[in-house]
Amino acid sequence: MGQQAAPVEETLDPQDWSAMRALGHRMVDELCDYLSTVRERRPWTSVPPATRARFEQPLPTSPRDPAEIFNEFRAHVLPYPSGNIHPRFWGFVMGTGTPLAALAEMLAAGLNSNVSGFDDAATLVEAQVVAWLRESLFFPSASSGLLVSGGSMANLVGLAVARNSNAGFDVRAKGVQAAPRPLTLYASVETHNSVRKAVETLGLGCEALRLVPVDAEYRIDLNALRAALAADRVAGHRPFCIVGNAGTVNTGASDDLHALADLARDERLWLHVDGAFGALASWSPALRARVAGLERADSLAFDLHKWGYVPYEAGCVLVRDAARQRMSFDVAAAYLAPARGGLAPEGPKLSHLGPQLSRGFRALKVWMALQEAGFDKLGRLIQQNVAQAAYLAELVRAEPELELGAPVPLNVVCFRYRDAARALDEAALDALNAELLVRLHEDGIAVPTYTRLRGRYLLRVAITNHRSRRADFELLAREVVRLGRELLASRG
Numbered sequence: 001m002g003q004q005a006a007p008v009e010e011t012l013d014p015q016d017w018s019a020m021r022a023l024g025h026r027m028v029d030e031l032c033d034y035l036s037t038v039r040e041r042r043p044w045t046s047v048p049p050a051t052r053a054r055f056e057q058p059l060p061t062s063p064r065d066p067a068e069i070f071n072e073f074r075a076h077v078l079p080y081p082s083g084n085i086h087p088r089f090w091g092f093v094m095g096t097g098t099p100l101a102a103l104a105e106m107l108a109a110g111l112n113s114n115v116s117g118f119d120d121a122a123t124l125v126e127a128q129v130v131a132w133l134r135e136s137l138f139f140p141s142a143s144s145g146l147l148v149s150g151g152s153m154a155n156l157v158g159l160a161v162a163r164n165s166n167a168g169f170d171v172r173a174k175g176v177q178a179a180p181r182p183l184t185l186y187a188s189v190e191t192h193n194s195v196r197k198a199v200e201t202l203g204l205g206c207e208a209l210r211l212v213p214v215d216a217e218y219r220i221d222l223n224a225l226r227a228a229l230a231a232d233r234v235a236g237h238r239p240f241c242i243v244g245n246a247g248t249v250n251t252g253a254s255d256d257l258h259a260l261a262d263l264a265r266d267e268r269l270w271l272h273v274d275g276a277f278g279a280l281a282s283w284s285p286a287l288r289a290r291v292a293g294l295e296r297a298d299s300l301a302f303d304l305h306k307w308g309y310v311p312y313e314a315g316c317v318l319v320r321d322a323a324r325q326r327m328s329f330d331v332a333a334a335y336l337a338p339a340r341g342g343l344a345p346e347g348p349k350l351s352h353l354g355p356q357l358s359r360g361f362r363a364l365k366v367w368m369a370l371q372e373a374g375f376d377k378l379g380r381l382i383q384q385n386v387a388q389a390a391y392l393a394e395l396v397r398a399e400p401e402l403e404l405g406a407p408v409p410l411n412v413v414c415f416r417y418r419d420a421a422r423a424l425d426e427a428a429l430d431a432l433n434a435e436l437l438v439r440l441h442e443d444g445i446a447v448p449t450y451t452r453l454r455g456r457y458l459l460r461v462a463i464t465n466h467r468s469r470r471a472d473f474e475l476l477a478r479e480v481v482r483l484g485r486e487l488l489a490s491r492g
């Protein structure tokens with residue numbers, strides 16, 4: 001028999017490691033240049049049509065030089081970010097990130113660990129991070145926790161555990177359609193829409209989520225909550241959970257979490273707290289009282305990619321009773337059964353605490369970021385943002401052509417431009433402020449976003465930005481007045 005030629009075997013590793021190394025150095029250099037000069041650029045610029053067209057290329061079927069690909073990134077991606085790393089970005093509730101955590105992402109991708117609970121260091125890093133977060137939020141050391149993609153996923157996981165633990169029957173086996181009595185849960189009308197998404201995803205139907213009115217401070221009305229619970233019990237429903245807010249998306253309001261914890265205890269309900277950003281106010285001793293009681297939650301959802309200043313994606317869910325979290329997601333399989341030793345021995349599996357099996361190494365950037373700053377400094381930065389919100393509110397109060405739209409309990413300021421003559425009606429004010437917001441974005445001034453409260457259109461500034469300075473808020477207030485006058489004049 002003649003000798004067969006060995007097949008050509010390929011790899012995705014570079015042929016020229018020194019060229020890859022040089023490109024990597026260039027990427028790091030350029031990233032540091034970019035981040036250190038961020039203030040000099042506009043917060044946001046619309047992607048021009050020619051650039052949009054660059055992203056309609058045919059399927060790439062053959063290799064391309066990595067340096068060329070990076071150049072394309074520099075030319076067509078880098079100039080058009082959403083802008084949330086800029087000091088004057090205060091839209092939605094977005095995070096700023098840090099340079100070290102960005103580099104950690106590169107290292108994490110290099111290791112490419114699958115953090116589902118093996119005998120490896122990445123799993124220990126995540127366990128360490130969760131232990132720090134638990135301690136920083138005054139959760140018991142026996143509670144469990146998991147890093148997830150963000151607040152939406154943390155709410156989904158927390159509410160899944162709530163449903164499975166407190167439905168009164170075996171939901172995992174029978175499904176929600178087997179409920180002898182319709183399950184209901186309770187949250188204020190100010191609750192983030194990710195809670196509704198979670199409720200729908202969990203098969204409960206959004207009508208099961210009873211939206212309770214709020215008081216003048218946008219906190220859940222406890223009497224209305226008690227009345228809703230009583231009415232549902234009389235009607236034969238089975239209330240199983242209350243969702244409290246530590247920092248609502250619209251105004252930063254926090255419910256009376258101690259009162260909710262007392263009520264949940266008395267009514268045998270699960271208390272889930274959505275503390276997407278507000279929970280981290282606990283990191284500041286000066287602010288802790290504003291979200292007091294969150295440590296009594298059965299489950300707590302929060303983000304690190306918002307007020308933790310860590311780059312996307314990084315959220316966390318903590319569950320007081322670790323067994324309940326495991327009992328919600330633990331599914332045995334022969335190919336995942338623990339061995340007597342080796343890489344996958346007996347022991348806690350992170351994949352048993354949430355829906356994901358394969359999980360990325362998002363813990364590395366969190367581990368680095370938390371140590372680089374330390375919790376004391378992070379607490380001070382959070383306090384700095386709250387002081388900036390109070391300062392902006394002061395500027396608004398001092399300016400007759402600006403009007404505050406809601407109390408400012410934390411880091412969110414809602415306000416609007418008002419004509420000095422008070423000649424415009426509500427509809428005209430809504431339209432004028434909506435136009436004004438677009439001008440702020442498109443003129444490259446700043447990026448607040450907006451909301452509606454009690455029917456009014458309001459500019460909304462949510463401050464989770466470690467790069468913002470008081471002068472940025474002075475500029476915002478000044479520019480809103482200038483643009484307001486200009487738009488008013490152009491209306492004739």
Ligand SMILES: Cc1ncc(COP(=O)(O)O)c(C=O)c1O
Pocket residue numbers: 092093149150151152153192194247248249274275276277303315
């Ligand atoms: C109060 C609140 N809950 C939940 C979320 C959803 O978090 P994420 O965007 O990380 O999924 C947000 C996002 O802004 C929020 O403000």
